[in-house]
Amino acid sequence: MVRHTGQPAYLQIADDLRAQIRGGSLAPGAPLPSTTKLAEQYDASLSVVKLAVGVLRTEGLVIGQQGKGVFVRDAAEEPPAAGEPTSEVAELRAAVQDLSARLAKVEEQLATSTTRRPGRSSR
Template sequence: MVEKTGRPAYLQIVDELSEEIRTGSLPPGTALPSIARLCERFDVSASVVKAAISVLRTQGLVIGQQGKGVFVNQAPASAEPQPAGETGEILTQLAAMRESLKDLGDRLAALESAVFQGRR
């Protein structure tokens, strides 16, 4: 279930599914649960689950097969060759921005927790 930490729900889902992929709970080639099942599991809407899956695709952790589902990628994302030139530079910048946004989300959650803990 997604927690009310200030961190977007779709990123919490990304974190959890990424961890399951990394640890082998979801091995390469395994189909992700359906969107409906993920909605039930995390108690969120389909649009939140779809946003999380989109991030996982961008990270290279999963691949979609039209009409079949979304599967854990066979090759680890870090083993994929990095594009050269301008595309590689853009992807590197996007990865840095994604990490910065994650850090800002974590810091905001900690700040909100500190500010609002006395008001609950």
Template sequence: MVKKTGRPGYLQIADDLRKQINDGTLAPGDALPSIAELVKRYESSTGVVKSAIGVLRTEGRVIGQQGKGVFVRDASEAGAPGEPNADDPLMKQLSEVLAAVRDLGERVGRLEAAVYPATPRSDRPGK
């Protein structure tokens, strides 16, 4: 489930899927769950799920096959013709920007948690 931490939902989903890829829960060649399944799992919108998958595509962790789905990429396939190359200076810059956005999202989440402590819905007046 996407949490209200101040960190964008698509990055939270991308982080979770990335963790599953890194720990082997999703192995190279495995298909990611369908967008509909991910929407239910993360209680999010289709656009948010697609953005999360887009982040993983940009990182070269997954690859889409038209009409078949999105699959976890084998790390040794990185650098295939027509695919982003991790050694490309532009890809390095993009990775740095994504890391900075991730860090900023976490920092904003911590600030919001400190400034706006969560209260149960029943305790809020008028809700």
């Protein structure tokens, strides 16, 4: 349960889950309880629990699998190096770069195709 200690609730939850992982009660490969179950267990909102799990993801202690859940990372697995983007981040960066290039082309085409009509004035 989350206590009123001045420390944010999501950090309290992350600390507790981290202790369970390091203590072995959440073994490598084991799934974390669902967000709903964790929210009930800690008497916290879903968003607070998601923040806590996000902290553990950032630390490389857990890994999410879309549609399957969040699992304790095996210590033998190499977490991403600090500053090294995950594959999701790399994909997002590539998509943004592609969209930026496409937008620049569209803007260029609009600039060259837009001309003022002679003889027209605005009053």
